[in-house]
Amino acid sequence: MGVGKGSVAREVIKISDYMSVDTDDLIESMENRTVKKIFEKEGEAYFRNLERKVSLWLENCVDNTLISTGGGFYKQKNLKSIGIVVFLNSPFDKILKRIKSHSNAAKKLKKRPLLNDLKKAKELYKERLPEYKALADIVIDVTDKSALECAKELLKKVEEHA
Ligand SMILES: Nc1ncnc2c1ncn2[C@@H]1O[C@H](COP(=O)(O)OP(=O)(O)O)[C@@H](O)[C@H]1O
Numbered sequence: 001m002g003v004g005k006g007s008v009a010r011e012v013i014k015i016s017d018y019m020s021v022d023t024d025d026l027i028e029s030m031e032n033r034t035v036k037k038i039f040e041k042e043g044e045a046y047f048r049n050l051e052r053k054v055s056l057w058l059e060n061c062v063d064n065t066l067i068s069t070g071g072g073f074y075k076q077k078n079l080k081s082i083g084i085v086v087f088l089n090s091p092f093d094k095i096l097k098r099i100k101s102h103s104n105a106a107k108k109l110k111k112r113p114l115l116n117d118l119k120k121a122k123e124l125y126k127e128r129l130p131e132y133k134a135l136a137d138i139v140i141d142v143t144d145k146s147a148l149e150c151a152k153e154l155l156k157k158v159e160e161h162a
């Protein structure tokens, strides 16, 4: 949620041969409505089911691609079969500061149903942090680095991992 997945992915595709896809974008186009609307109208379980459909497609059909996922996608059982898992890490308060300092901040916050209640969002972050770390093949600390710096580090670490 707001750690910079999209921004880093855009830099990666500029400086490498990778293509990138974003699971939330795929879901929005499958449903022809926003993630926010899907949560509002159908609830979270319905959304997670769509993530499952996407995860199976990614596992079976997608290679050589940087996949940005929504913050809860890591719960998909086949995550590790999809590819190398990269965790972009930063303290909760730094992530929030970033989102808030963006000129489009209010809109960005609104788009993220689980960020609407900041106390709950912080609890979710605390709960997920050890799970993210346990699943990650690569961890990148994105604090105080530009998206381009993060992209370069990501490509280097992926190459070393392969
Ligand atoms: N490395 C960075 N340094 C400063 N701000 C950043 C960086 N990466 C992203 N941002 C800003 O943080 C916010 C969230 O970034 P975004 O790429 O949309 O995150 P995500 O895809 O993880 O939700 C945006 O306002 C973006 O401009």
Ligand SMILES: O=C(O)C1=C[C@@H](OP(=O)(O)O)[C@@H](O)[C@H](O)C1
Pocket: 001, 002, 024, 035, 069, 070, 071, 072, 073, 111, 112, 113, 114
């Ligand atoms: O953390 C989560 O469970 C979610 C994060 C969102 O994506 P971002 O991480 O890109 O904000 C989006 O998939 C949905 O609102 C659920």
